[in-house]
Amino acid sequence: MVKKAIMAAAAILSAAFFILSASAAARADVDTLDEIEKVFKPAEACSKCHSDVYQQWKKSVHGESVLHSLEGIYQYVAEGILKEPDRQKRSVKAEAMKCFVCHAPMLDMASEKLMGEVLDSVKQSYKHGLPDAKKKSARETLARLNVSCFVCHNAKAVHPPGKPDQNTMYGVKAAGSSPFHSVKKTAFLDNAIFCMQCHGVYTAPDREQIICSTISQSYRDQYVAAGGQETCQDCHMRKKNRGHAFPGAYVLDTLKDSVTMLVNVRTVKDLPIDSTKWFPAAAVTIDLTNNAGHRLPDGCLWTARIVMDITAKDERGQTVWSRTEEFFQPGLDIEGNRTYNAWQIKDMLDFTLPPRKTTTEKYFAVFPEGAGKINLEVRLRYIHKKGVEFIMQNEKRTLRYE
Numbered sequence: 001m002v003k004k005a006i007m008a009a010a011a012i013l014s015a016a017f018f019i020l021s022a023s024a025a026a027r028a029d030v031d032t033l034d035e036i037e038k039v040f041k042p043a044e045a046c047s048k049c050h051s052d053v054y055q056q057w058k059k060s061v062h063g064e065s066v067l068h069s070l071e072g073i074y075q076y077v078a079e080g081i082l083k084e085p086d087r088q089k090r091s092v093k094a095e096a097m098k099c100f101v102c103h104a105p106m107l108d109m110a111s112e113k114l115m116g117e118v119l120d121s122v123k124q125s126y127k128h129g130l131p132d133a134k135k136k137s138a139r140e141t142l143a144r145l146n147v148s149c150f151v152c153h154n155a156k157a158v159h160p161p162g163k164p165d166q167n168t169m170y171g172v173k174a175a176g177s178s179p180f181h182s183v184k185k186t187a188f189l190d191n192a193i194f195c196m197q198c199h200g201v202y203t204a205p206d207r208e209q210i211i212c213s214t215i216s217q218s219y220r221d222q223y224v225a226a227g228g229q230e231t232c233q234d235c236h237m238r239k240k241n242r243g244h245a246f247p248g249a250y251v252l253d254t255l256k257d258s259v260t261m262l263v264n265v266r267t268v269k270d271l272p273i274d275s276t277k278w279f280p281a282a283a284v285t286i287d288l289t290n291n292a293g294h295r296l297p298d299g300c301l302w303t304a305r306i307v308m309d310i311t312a313k314d315e316r317g318q319t320v321w322s323r324t325e326e327f328f329q330p331g332l333d334i335e336g337n338r339t340y341n342a343w344q345i346k347d348m349l350d351f352t353l354p355p356r357k358t359t360t361e362k363y364f365a366v367f368p369e370g371a372g373k374i375n376l377e378v379r380l381r382y383i384h385k386k387g388v389e390f391i392m393q394n395e396k397r398t399l400r401y402e
């Protein structure tokens with residue numbers, strides 16, 4: 001039954017599929033998104049036949065790769081492209097593609113005029129005082145820009161200098177055939193370098209380096225160098241049947257998988273130098289092991305950090321001792337000043353948790369004289385930005401003193 005329905009829907013769709021794509025060769029001066037979508041099929045064009053994959057993708061960050069990073073892209077448009085004299089002199093498209101090459105690759109086909117309209121939508125979605133209906137329509141335009149099925153299974157699926165064939169979907173298995181589009185097998189899609197096309201430092205045609213994601217660098221130079229053998233696809237797609245949901249740092253399950261936290265506490269009594277009194281104390285050792293295939297956390301969001309809070313409270317609930325550690329990757333501009341803006345970051349420092357390594361923090365905590373019971377709590381949080389955070393790990397210990 002289901003199969004029949006699919007085939008029927010398929011027959012109707014396939015006709016449209018071929019006619020539309022035949023009419024549009026890969027051009028770079030297209031004036032509307034509708035025309036771009038004749039080549040770069042929107043995910044909705046695949047959903048009828050690949051509905052499970054579509055449902056997963058729709059919820060993934062790839063499914064909203066402009067809306068999800070809109071704040072950062074808006075800053076670049078308002079303060080970079082439209083304000084910096086050197087950028088003002090250049091084509092709007094060349095400057096905007098410095099982000100969209102990864103966040104919305106289909107815009108490679110856009111004319112200067114269409115790119116101007118897209119940037120207007122970016123501004124309108126933020127503009128104060130603009131009627132809600134206008135804002136909504138601007139966001140609807142931007143929702144059409146994403147890392148779509150077609151981007152991965154056609155446009156980016158062939159290793160350069162090769163070029164993808166039209167009306168062909170590239171797959172890893174490519175078993176079976178479809179009358180609706182040709183299917184070709186490629187090993188490229190199954191390799192880490194396929195994901196690294198977008199998940200790493202990018203050099204634009206004018207040689208400007210854009211440091212947004214830095215995952216490729218730590219994947220190769222730290223994870224693989226330390227003996228790691230899994231690929232991005234192993235951890236982000238195959239493990240736990242994650243498929244096309246591509247969970248990362250916004251999904252609690254992957255966040256919990258990513259760091260093992262081991263807390264060891266030994267209660268002792270301290271005798272401070274020159275004192276004649278004993279104080280309740282503890283030797284605290286915390287081992288954090290990064291199980292991911294790269295540093296944690298990774299830019300860009302450049303505000304992202306993993307924070308460890310260690311808090312000791314007495315019987316009345318008063319905090320009597322505490323420490324905080326932060327693991328993060330500060331971005332620096334050309335002058336060496338810290339910045340959170342993707343387009344200004346040209347250098348970085350690394351205070352992150354390295355992959356396949358255990359980072360150990362040790363403390364000698366001394367509590368107030370006479371405390372009988374201490375509640376110790378160690379909490380690991382992933383903070384993306386103000387108000388967006390997840391608790392990755394949480395451990396509690398009760399320490400008793402006679």
Ligand code: HEC
Binds near residue numbers: 073098101199
């Ligand atoms: C080489 C590809 C690439 C380029 C070029 C690029 N980005 Fe990104 N960007 C990514 C990837 C991949 C992620 C998500 C992965 C991560 O967090 O490591 C991301 C994440 C972001 C985020 C964080 C989204 C969130 O809330 O988690 C922002 C904001 C952002 N990018 C803005 C920009 C801006 C602005 C530019 C242009 C100046 C840009 N990016 C250029 C690939 C790129």
Ligand code: HEC
Binds near residue numbers: 047147149152171
């Ligand atoms: C970020 C890149 C990316 C995007 C976006 C993407 N895919 Fe995939 N897809 C892959 C990779 C990589 C594999 C191979 C996974 C493996 O080896 O386990 C794959 C596998 C598949 C398969 C075969 C295996 C299966 O799960 O059934 C189909 C069909 C498929 N994708 C369709 C789609 C459709 C439809 C969409 C959009 C709704 C989509 N893909 C979006 C990268 C992507």
Ligand code: HEC
Binds near residue numbers: 010041149150178
């Ligand atoms: C009219 C139905 C239909 C539409 C529309 C359709 N497909 Fe397919 N697709 C199939 C069939 C049938 C197969 C054969 C393999 C199978 O049975 O899964 C297939 C196979 C694939 C494969 C190969 C998977 C592998 O085994 O490695 C990929 C990738 C794929 N499709 C992606 C897409 C993408 C991306 C779109 C949208 C641009 C799309 N398909 C649109 C029916 C369709």
Ligand code: HEC
Binds near residue numbers: 067196199246251
């Ligand atoms: C065409 C460019 C492109 C390709 C290819 C691509 N990605 Fe992405 N990916 C992005 C962008 C852009 C984002 C961030 C979007 C945002 O936050 O707005 C992202 C986000 C992600 C995230 C979520 C990040 C988070 O902050 O939680 C994961 C996980 C991810 N990608 C994994 C993969 C894997 C695995 C592959 C290869 C199979 C891959 N990507 C291929 C562009 C790409």
Ligand code: HEC
Binds near residue numbers: 195298
């Ligand atoms: C050994 C497993 C493993 C491998 C290999 C791996 N990842 Fe991850 N990745 C994870 C886990 C677990 C997380 C969630 C933890 C976090 O983000 O703090 C994650 C997080 C991410 C994020 C969000 C990072 C952030 O902090 O914003 C992105 C993007 C990502 N991975 C992409 C990739 C890409 C691209 C590759 C291949 C070059 C890759 N991963 C290889 C396990 C892996």
